[in-house]
Amino acid sequence: MRAIWTGAIGFGLVNIPIKLYSAIESSSLDLDMLDRKDQSNIKFKRVNEKTGKEVTWENIVKGYYLKDHYVILEDADFEEASPEKTKMIGLHAFVQLSEIDSIYFDTPYYLEPQKGGEKAYQLLEKALEKSKMAGLGSFVMRNVEHLAIVKPYQGSLLLNKIRYEQEIRTLDELHLPSGIKIQKEEMDMALQLIKQHSKAFDIRKYKNDYSEDLLKIIHLKDKGKRATIRKIDVDNTMAEDLLAKLKASLA
Incomplete structure (x- = not known):
């Protein structure tokens, strides 16, 4: 170092x-920016806005x-x-x-x-x-x-x-919920779900899987193969479904 x-x-x-x-x-992959036409590297220059000429660091x-x-x-x-x-x-x-x-x-x-x-x-x-x-x-x-x-x-x-x-933004511009009635049964189940999945924090169990998966795709493309695109649909939980989802999570 x-x-x-x-x-x-x-x-x-x-x-x-x-x-x-x-x-x-x-831990992210070092990706270069290229011109799609000929795969040439894209370079950034320090240019004088008046003359259009490149300016050296000194x-x-x-x-x-x-x-x-x-x-x-x-x-x-x-x-x-x-x-x-x-x-x-x-x-x-x-x-x-x-x-x-x-x-x-x-x-x-x-x-x-x-x-x-x-x-x-x-x-x-x-x-x-x-x-x-x-x-x-x-x-x-x-x-x-x-x-x-x-x-x-x-x-x-x-x-x-x-x-x-002064570097921390306030929450004033966010539209946050307030005054919503939470049922006792919903709160009890949420606390039970948290307790059920509680464990000691161990950072060694977590790694940057996205970079590894992306590297696999790079190796596949290098061999002329196309990666399978997995479409993920997120099922957002509405208020009327909350209790049923909590019960299913505990089950």
Whole structure:
């Protein structure tokens, strides 16, 4: 793995030099976009909208449109905005994970101690594990400030980016049901059905079957065979059929 960010975790006056690695990788197939006519790869170019000519990476800058013109930003400007956060994950509070709604959780990253930071790293990991708490802090990566929690994970420290409150959309635009009368028998059966299918969570039992099935189709097409298209009709349950469907599910 290649580190995508290097810096330190800071809590109190203790600074732990760390490297940050992505903890996830995509399980979907890597599909290319092609021209149907000759199967040539489709390429995207960075084109100047005035001249129509391609622009090289070294000539591309970032700018913010202010009133009637752009203000160009250089790398130094991004660092100057909050220099400590470009190098430091500052843990400014410790919280219980149960207090953070799952809607806020974003990308996970592994943290690895750099040379000289091993003991402080393990101290923080063990202390968080023993206290059953997580560190809440913020840092800047790729010119964007992220809110994050740091928690113990299988003998290591795991950083989870979490979303800001203003990034979460409200439910106001959804048409959600309210005031619908639920019969006691319906509720009892729904609870019984949940209990009947309750089991301990084991992520190892689940895998990306869609990608595997798609790969089978790719191999079939490569051999000149056509895949069988399975049509699925979803029988939506109406209110008048709810009780009968619950009984059938329990049976």
